[in-house]
Structures are given as C-alpha cells and as structure tokens.
Amino acid sequence: xxxxxxxxAGAKRCLYxxxxxxxxxxxxxxxxxxxxxxxxxxxGSKEALLHAAMMEVLQDLGEQLDTAYPPDDEPLKEQLGGAxxxxxxxxxxHRPVWSASVEAYIQAQYAPTLRAELVPYLRxxxxxxxxxxxxxxxxxxxxxxxxxxxxxxxxxxxxMLQWIVDPEMSLSGEDLVTALRTLxx
Numbered sequence: 518x519x520x521x522x523x524x525x526a527g528a529k530r531c532l533y534x535x536x537x538x539x540x541x542x543x544x545x546x547x548x549x550x551x552x553x554x555x556x557x558x559x560x561g562s563k564e565a566l567l568h569a570a571m572m573e574v575l576q577d578l579g580e581q582l583d584t585a586y587p588p589d590d591e592p593l594k595e596q597l598g599g600a601x602x603x604x605x606x607x608x609x610x611h612r613p614v615w616s617a618s619v620e621a622y623i624q625a626q627y628a629p630t631l632r633a634e635l636v637p638y639l640r641x642x643x644x645x646x647x648x649x650x651x652x653x654x655x656x657x658x659x660x661x662x663x664x665x666x667x668x669x670x671x672x673x674x675x676x677m678l679q680w681i682v683d684p685e686m687s688l689s690g691e692d693l694v695t696a697l698r699t700l701x702x
Contacts (some may be wrong), residue, residue, distance in 0.1 A: 521559040523549040528570035531581045537634055539622035540567060547627060573622045574614055597697075602650070602690025604673060608680040611615055615677045643667045 518526070527549025531540045542563045548561070560566040577633055581688040608615055625632040647666025651657045672693065688696065 519548075520551050523551050523560055523564045524555060525570055525573060527551070528566050529574055532567075532570055532617045533573055533611070535613050537567065537571065537617035564628065565630070568621075568628065568654040571617060571631075572616070572634050572638065575618060575621075576616075578607065578611065578614065579638070579642065580584070595631065598691055598694045605676065605680075605688065605690045605693070608676060608687070609684060610650055612680060612684065616681050618683065619674075620676055639670065643670050646670060 524545060527538070527545050527547075527672040530548045531544050535544065540563075542553055542556055545551075545556065545563065545566065554564055556563055560569065596688065621631065625635050643663060643666040645666070647662035647664075647670040648666045651659075676687060676693070
C-alpha cells in the first residue's frame with residue numbers, strides 16, 4: 518500500500534474509534550504510519566481525507582445493509598422485520614461509525630464537496646430501500662416505492678440518533694415493525 522491508501526485506512530480506523538469531529542491530523546498520521554505532509558500531498562487537507570474516508574465507510578456499511586432484506590419469497594412483514602432487526606444490530610455494533618456519519622451529515626452544510634458526495638449516496642439508499650419493497654409488493658408504483666424508501670431512510674436516521682444517545686432504550690427491529698403497524702391502524 519502507498520501513503521494514500523495508508524492514510525485512507527488510518528482515517529477509517531479513526532472514524533471507527535473516535536467518530537468524526539474529534540479526529541486530528543496527528544491521529545490519522547499515527548493510525549496510518551505516515552507523516553503530516555502526506556495528508557496535504559495526497560488529499561489537500563485533513564477534511565478532504567476525512568470526507569473520502571467517511572464515504573468509503575458509508576459505502577462499506579451500505580453494502581452490509583444491502584444484505585438486510587431476507588429472500589423475496591418471504592411475506593413483506595417478515596422481510597421488513599428481518600431487515601430492521603439487522604439494521605438495529607448494525608447500529609449497535611458500529612455505533613462510533615454511525616455517530617461519525619451523523620457528524621458528517623452536519624458538516625455537509627459547510628462542506629459543499631462532502632454534500633455533493635452524500636447526496637447521491639442518500640439517493641441510492643432511498644432507491645434501494647424502495648426497490649426492495651417494490652419486489653415484495655409489485656403493485657407499488659415508482660413514486661410510492663421512492664416515498665417508502667425515503668420514509669425508511671428517515672426512520673434509520675432517527676434510529677441512529679437514538680442509538681447514539683440512548684442505546685439501551687432504542688427500538689429493536691421487531692419493536693419498530695410493531696410500532697409502524699400500530700401507527701398504520
């Protein structure tokens with residue numbers, strides 16, 4: 518691996534350990550066994566390096582969440598329950614990274630390049646979540662699937678905040694499906 522890859526790997530380790538806002542350039546250098554000058558040379562700034570590392574972490578987590586939906590032959594209720602159970606487990610297992618993602622979302626309002634990278638990422642998640650529902654419920658039109666995917670992303674974002682602040686009282690996947698059913702009634 519070259520310095521660029523080492524820096525990315527070190528920054529990702531820091532994200533998993535410290536979140537986003539508390540990482541210093543020295544933390545990254547220590548985690549990557551590189552030097553301070555290599556951050557500027559390869560990325561221009563610590564912030565640009567953190568943005569790149571955050572996008573890689575989010576892509577990795579997104580790939581893990583892609584496996585959340587059980588097989589298509591299960592009823593939609595079971596698919597959603599299983600998917601949300603897996604997502605809540607991920608929130609518990611990777612809490613510092615989910616915290617880092619919330620910090621990155623907040624930083625995006627001040628960092629146009631980060632925002633430009635997050636927008637297509639979030640659109641992809643909405644689309645994927647909606648497509649999974651459409652597979653299980655083919656009569657859903659594209660607009661309804663997009664809206665359902667967007668609502669699930671809103672739920673996931675809210676769950677992230679709850680898991681960060683009060684993980685002991687956060688909803689499980691089963692609790693969430695029960696709550697949605699109750700609200701629907």
